[in-house]
Amino acid sequence: MESIAKPVWEGKVTARIRGATAEEAWSLLKGFCSLHRWVSSVEVCYKLEGVDGEPGCVRYCGGPLNRSDPAQPTGWSKELLLAVDPAARSYTYEMVETNKGFGRYRATIGVAGGGGSGSGCCLEWSFEADPVKGWAEGEFVAYLKKLAQGVAARVEEELGVDRV
DSSP, X not given: OOOOOOOOEEEEEEEEETTOOHHHHHHHHTOGGGGGGTOTTOOEEEEEESOTTSTTOEEEEEESOOTTOTTSSOEEEEEEEEEEETTTTEEEEEEEEESSSOSSEEEEEEEEOOOSXXXXXXXXXXXXXXXXXXXXXXXXXXXXXXXXXXXXXXXXXXXXXXXX
């Protein structure tokens, strides 16, 4: 008997961060427990266990969005930091518990490019997930793209980049 593989969503979204080197952007984004500073739908983010920025750290994230269960006004997740690669300016994490309709979800967030000062760089958010309850795959990818663009805008604002 053949087993039928579950569909897996995977992909990558990107957003340009203008006026910043990759190192400048990464210096802001590398804090695993500071997601609430950069992602608009995350109102709180704090360390539950471990050392922030080191594999094994677990963060709690909460916010008003919960499409998988509208009866619950707050969506939350506990996320485990799996790996940090300072040379590649990235970290990988996975959700270990959530009420937002996720099964398996693993993502890598990083910053690439940006040769000289002011030339800009690119936020990269790659993911692999089981289908998420309440979402179509295209909607989910579009949502992550919007989040990535919001992160880029917040980083530009923090670094004092003029938005034209």
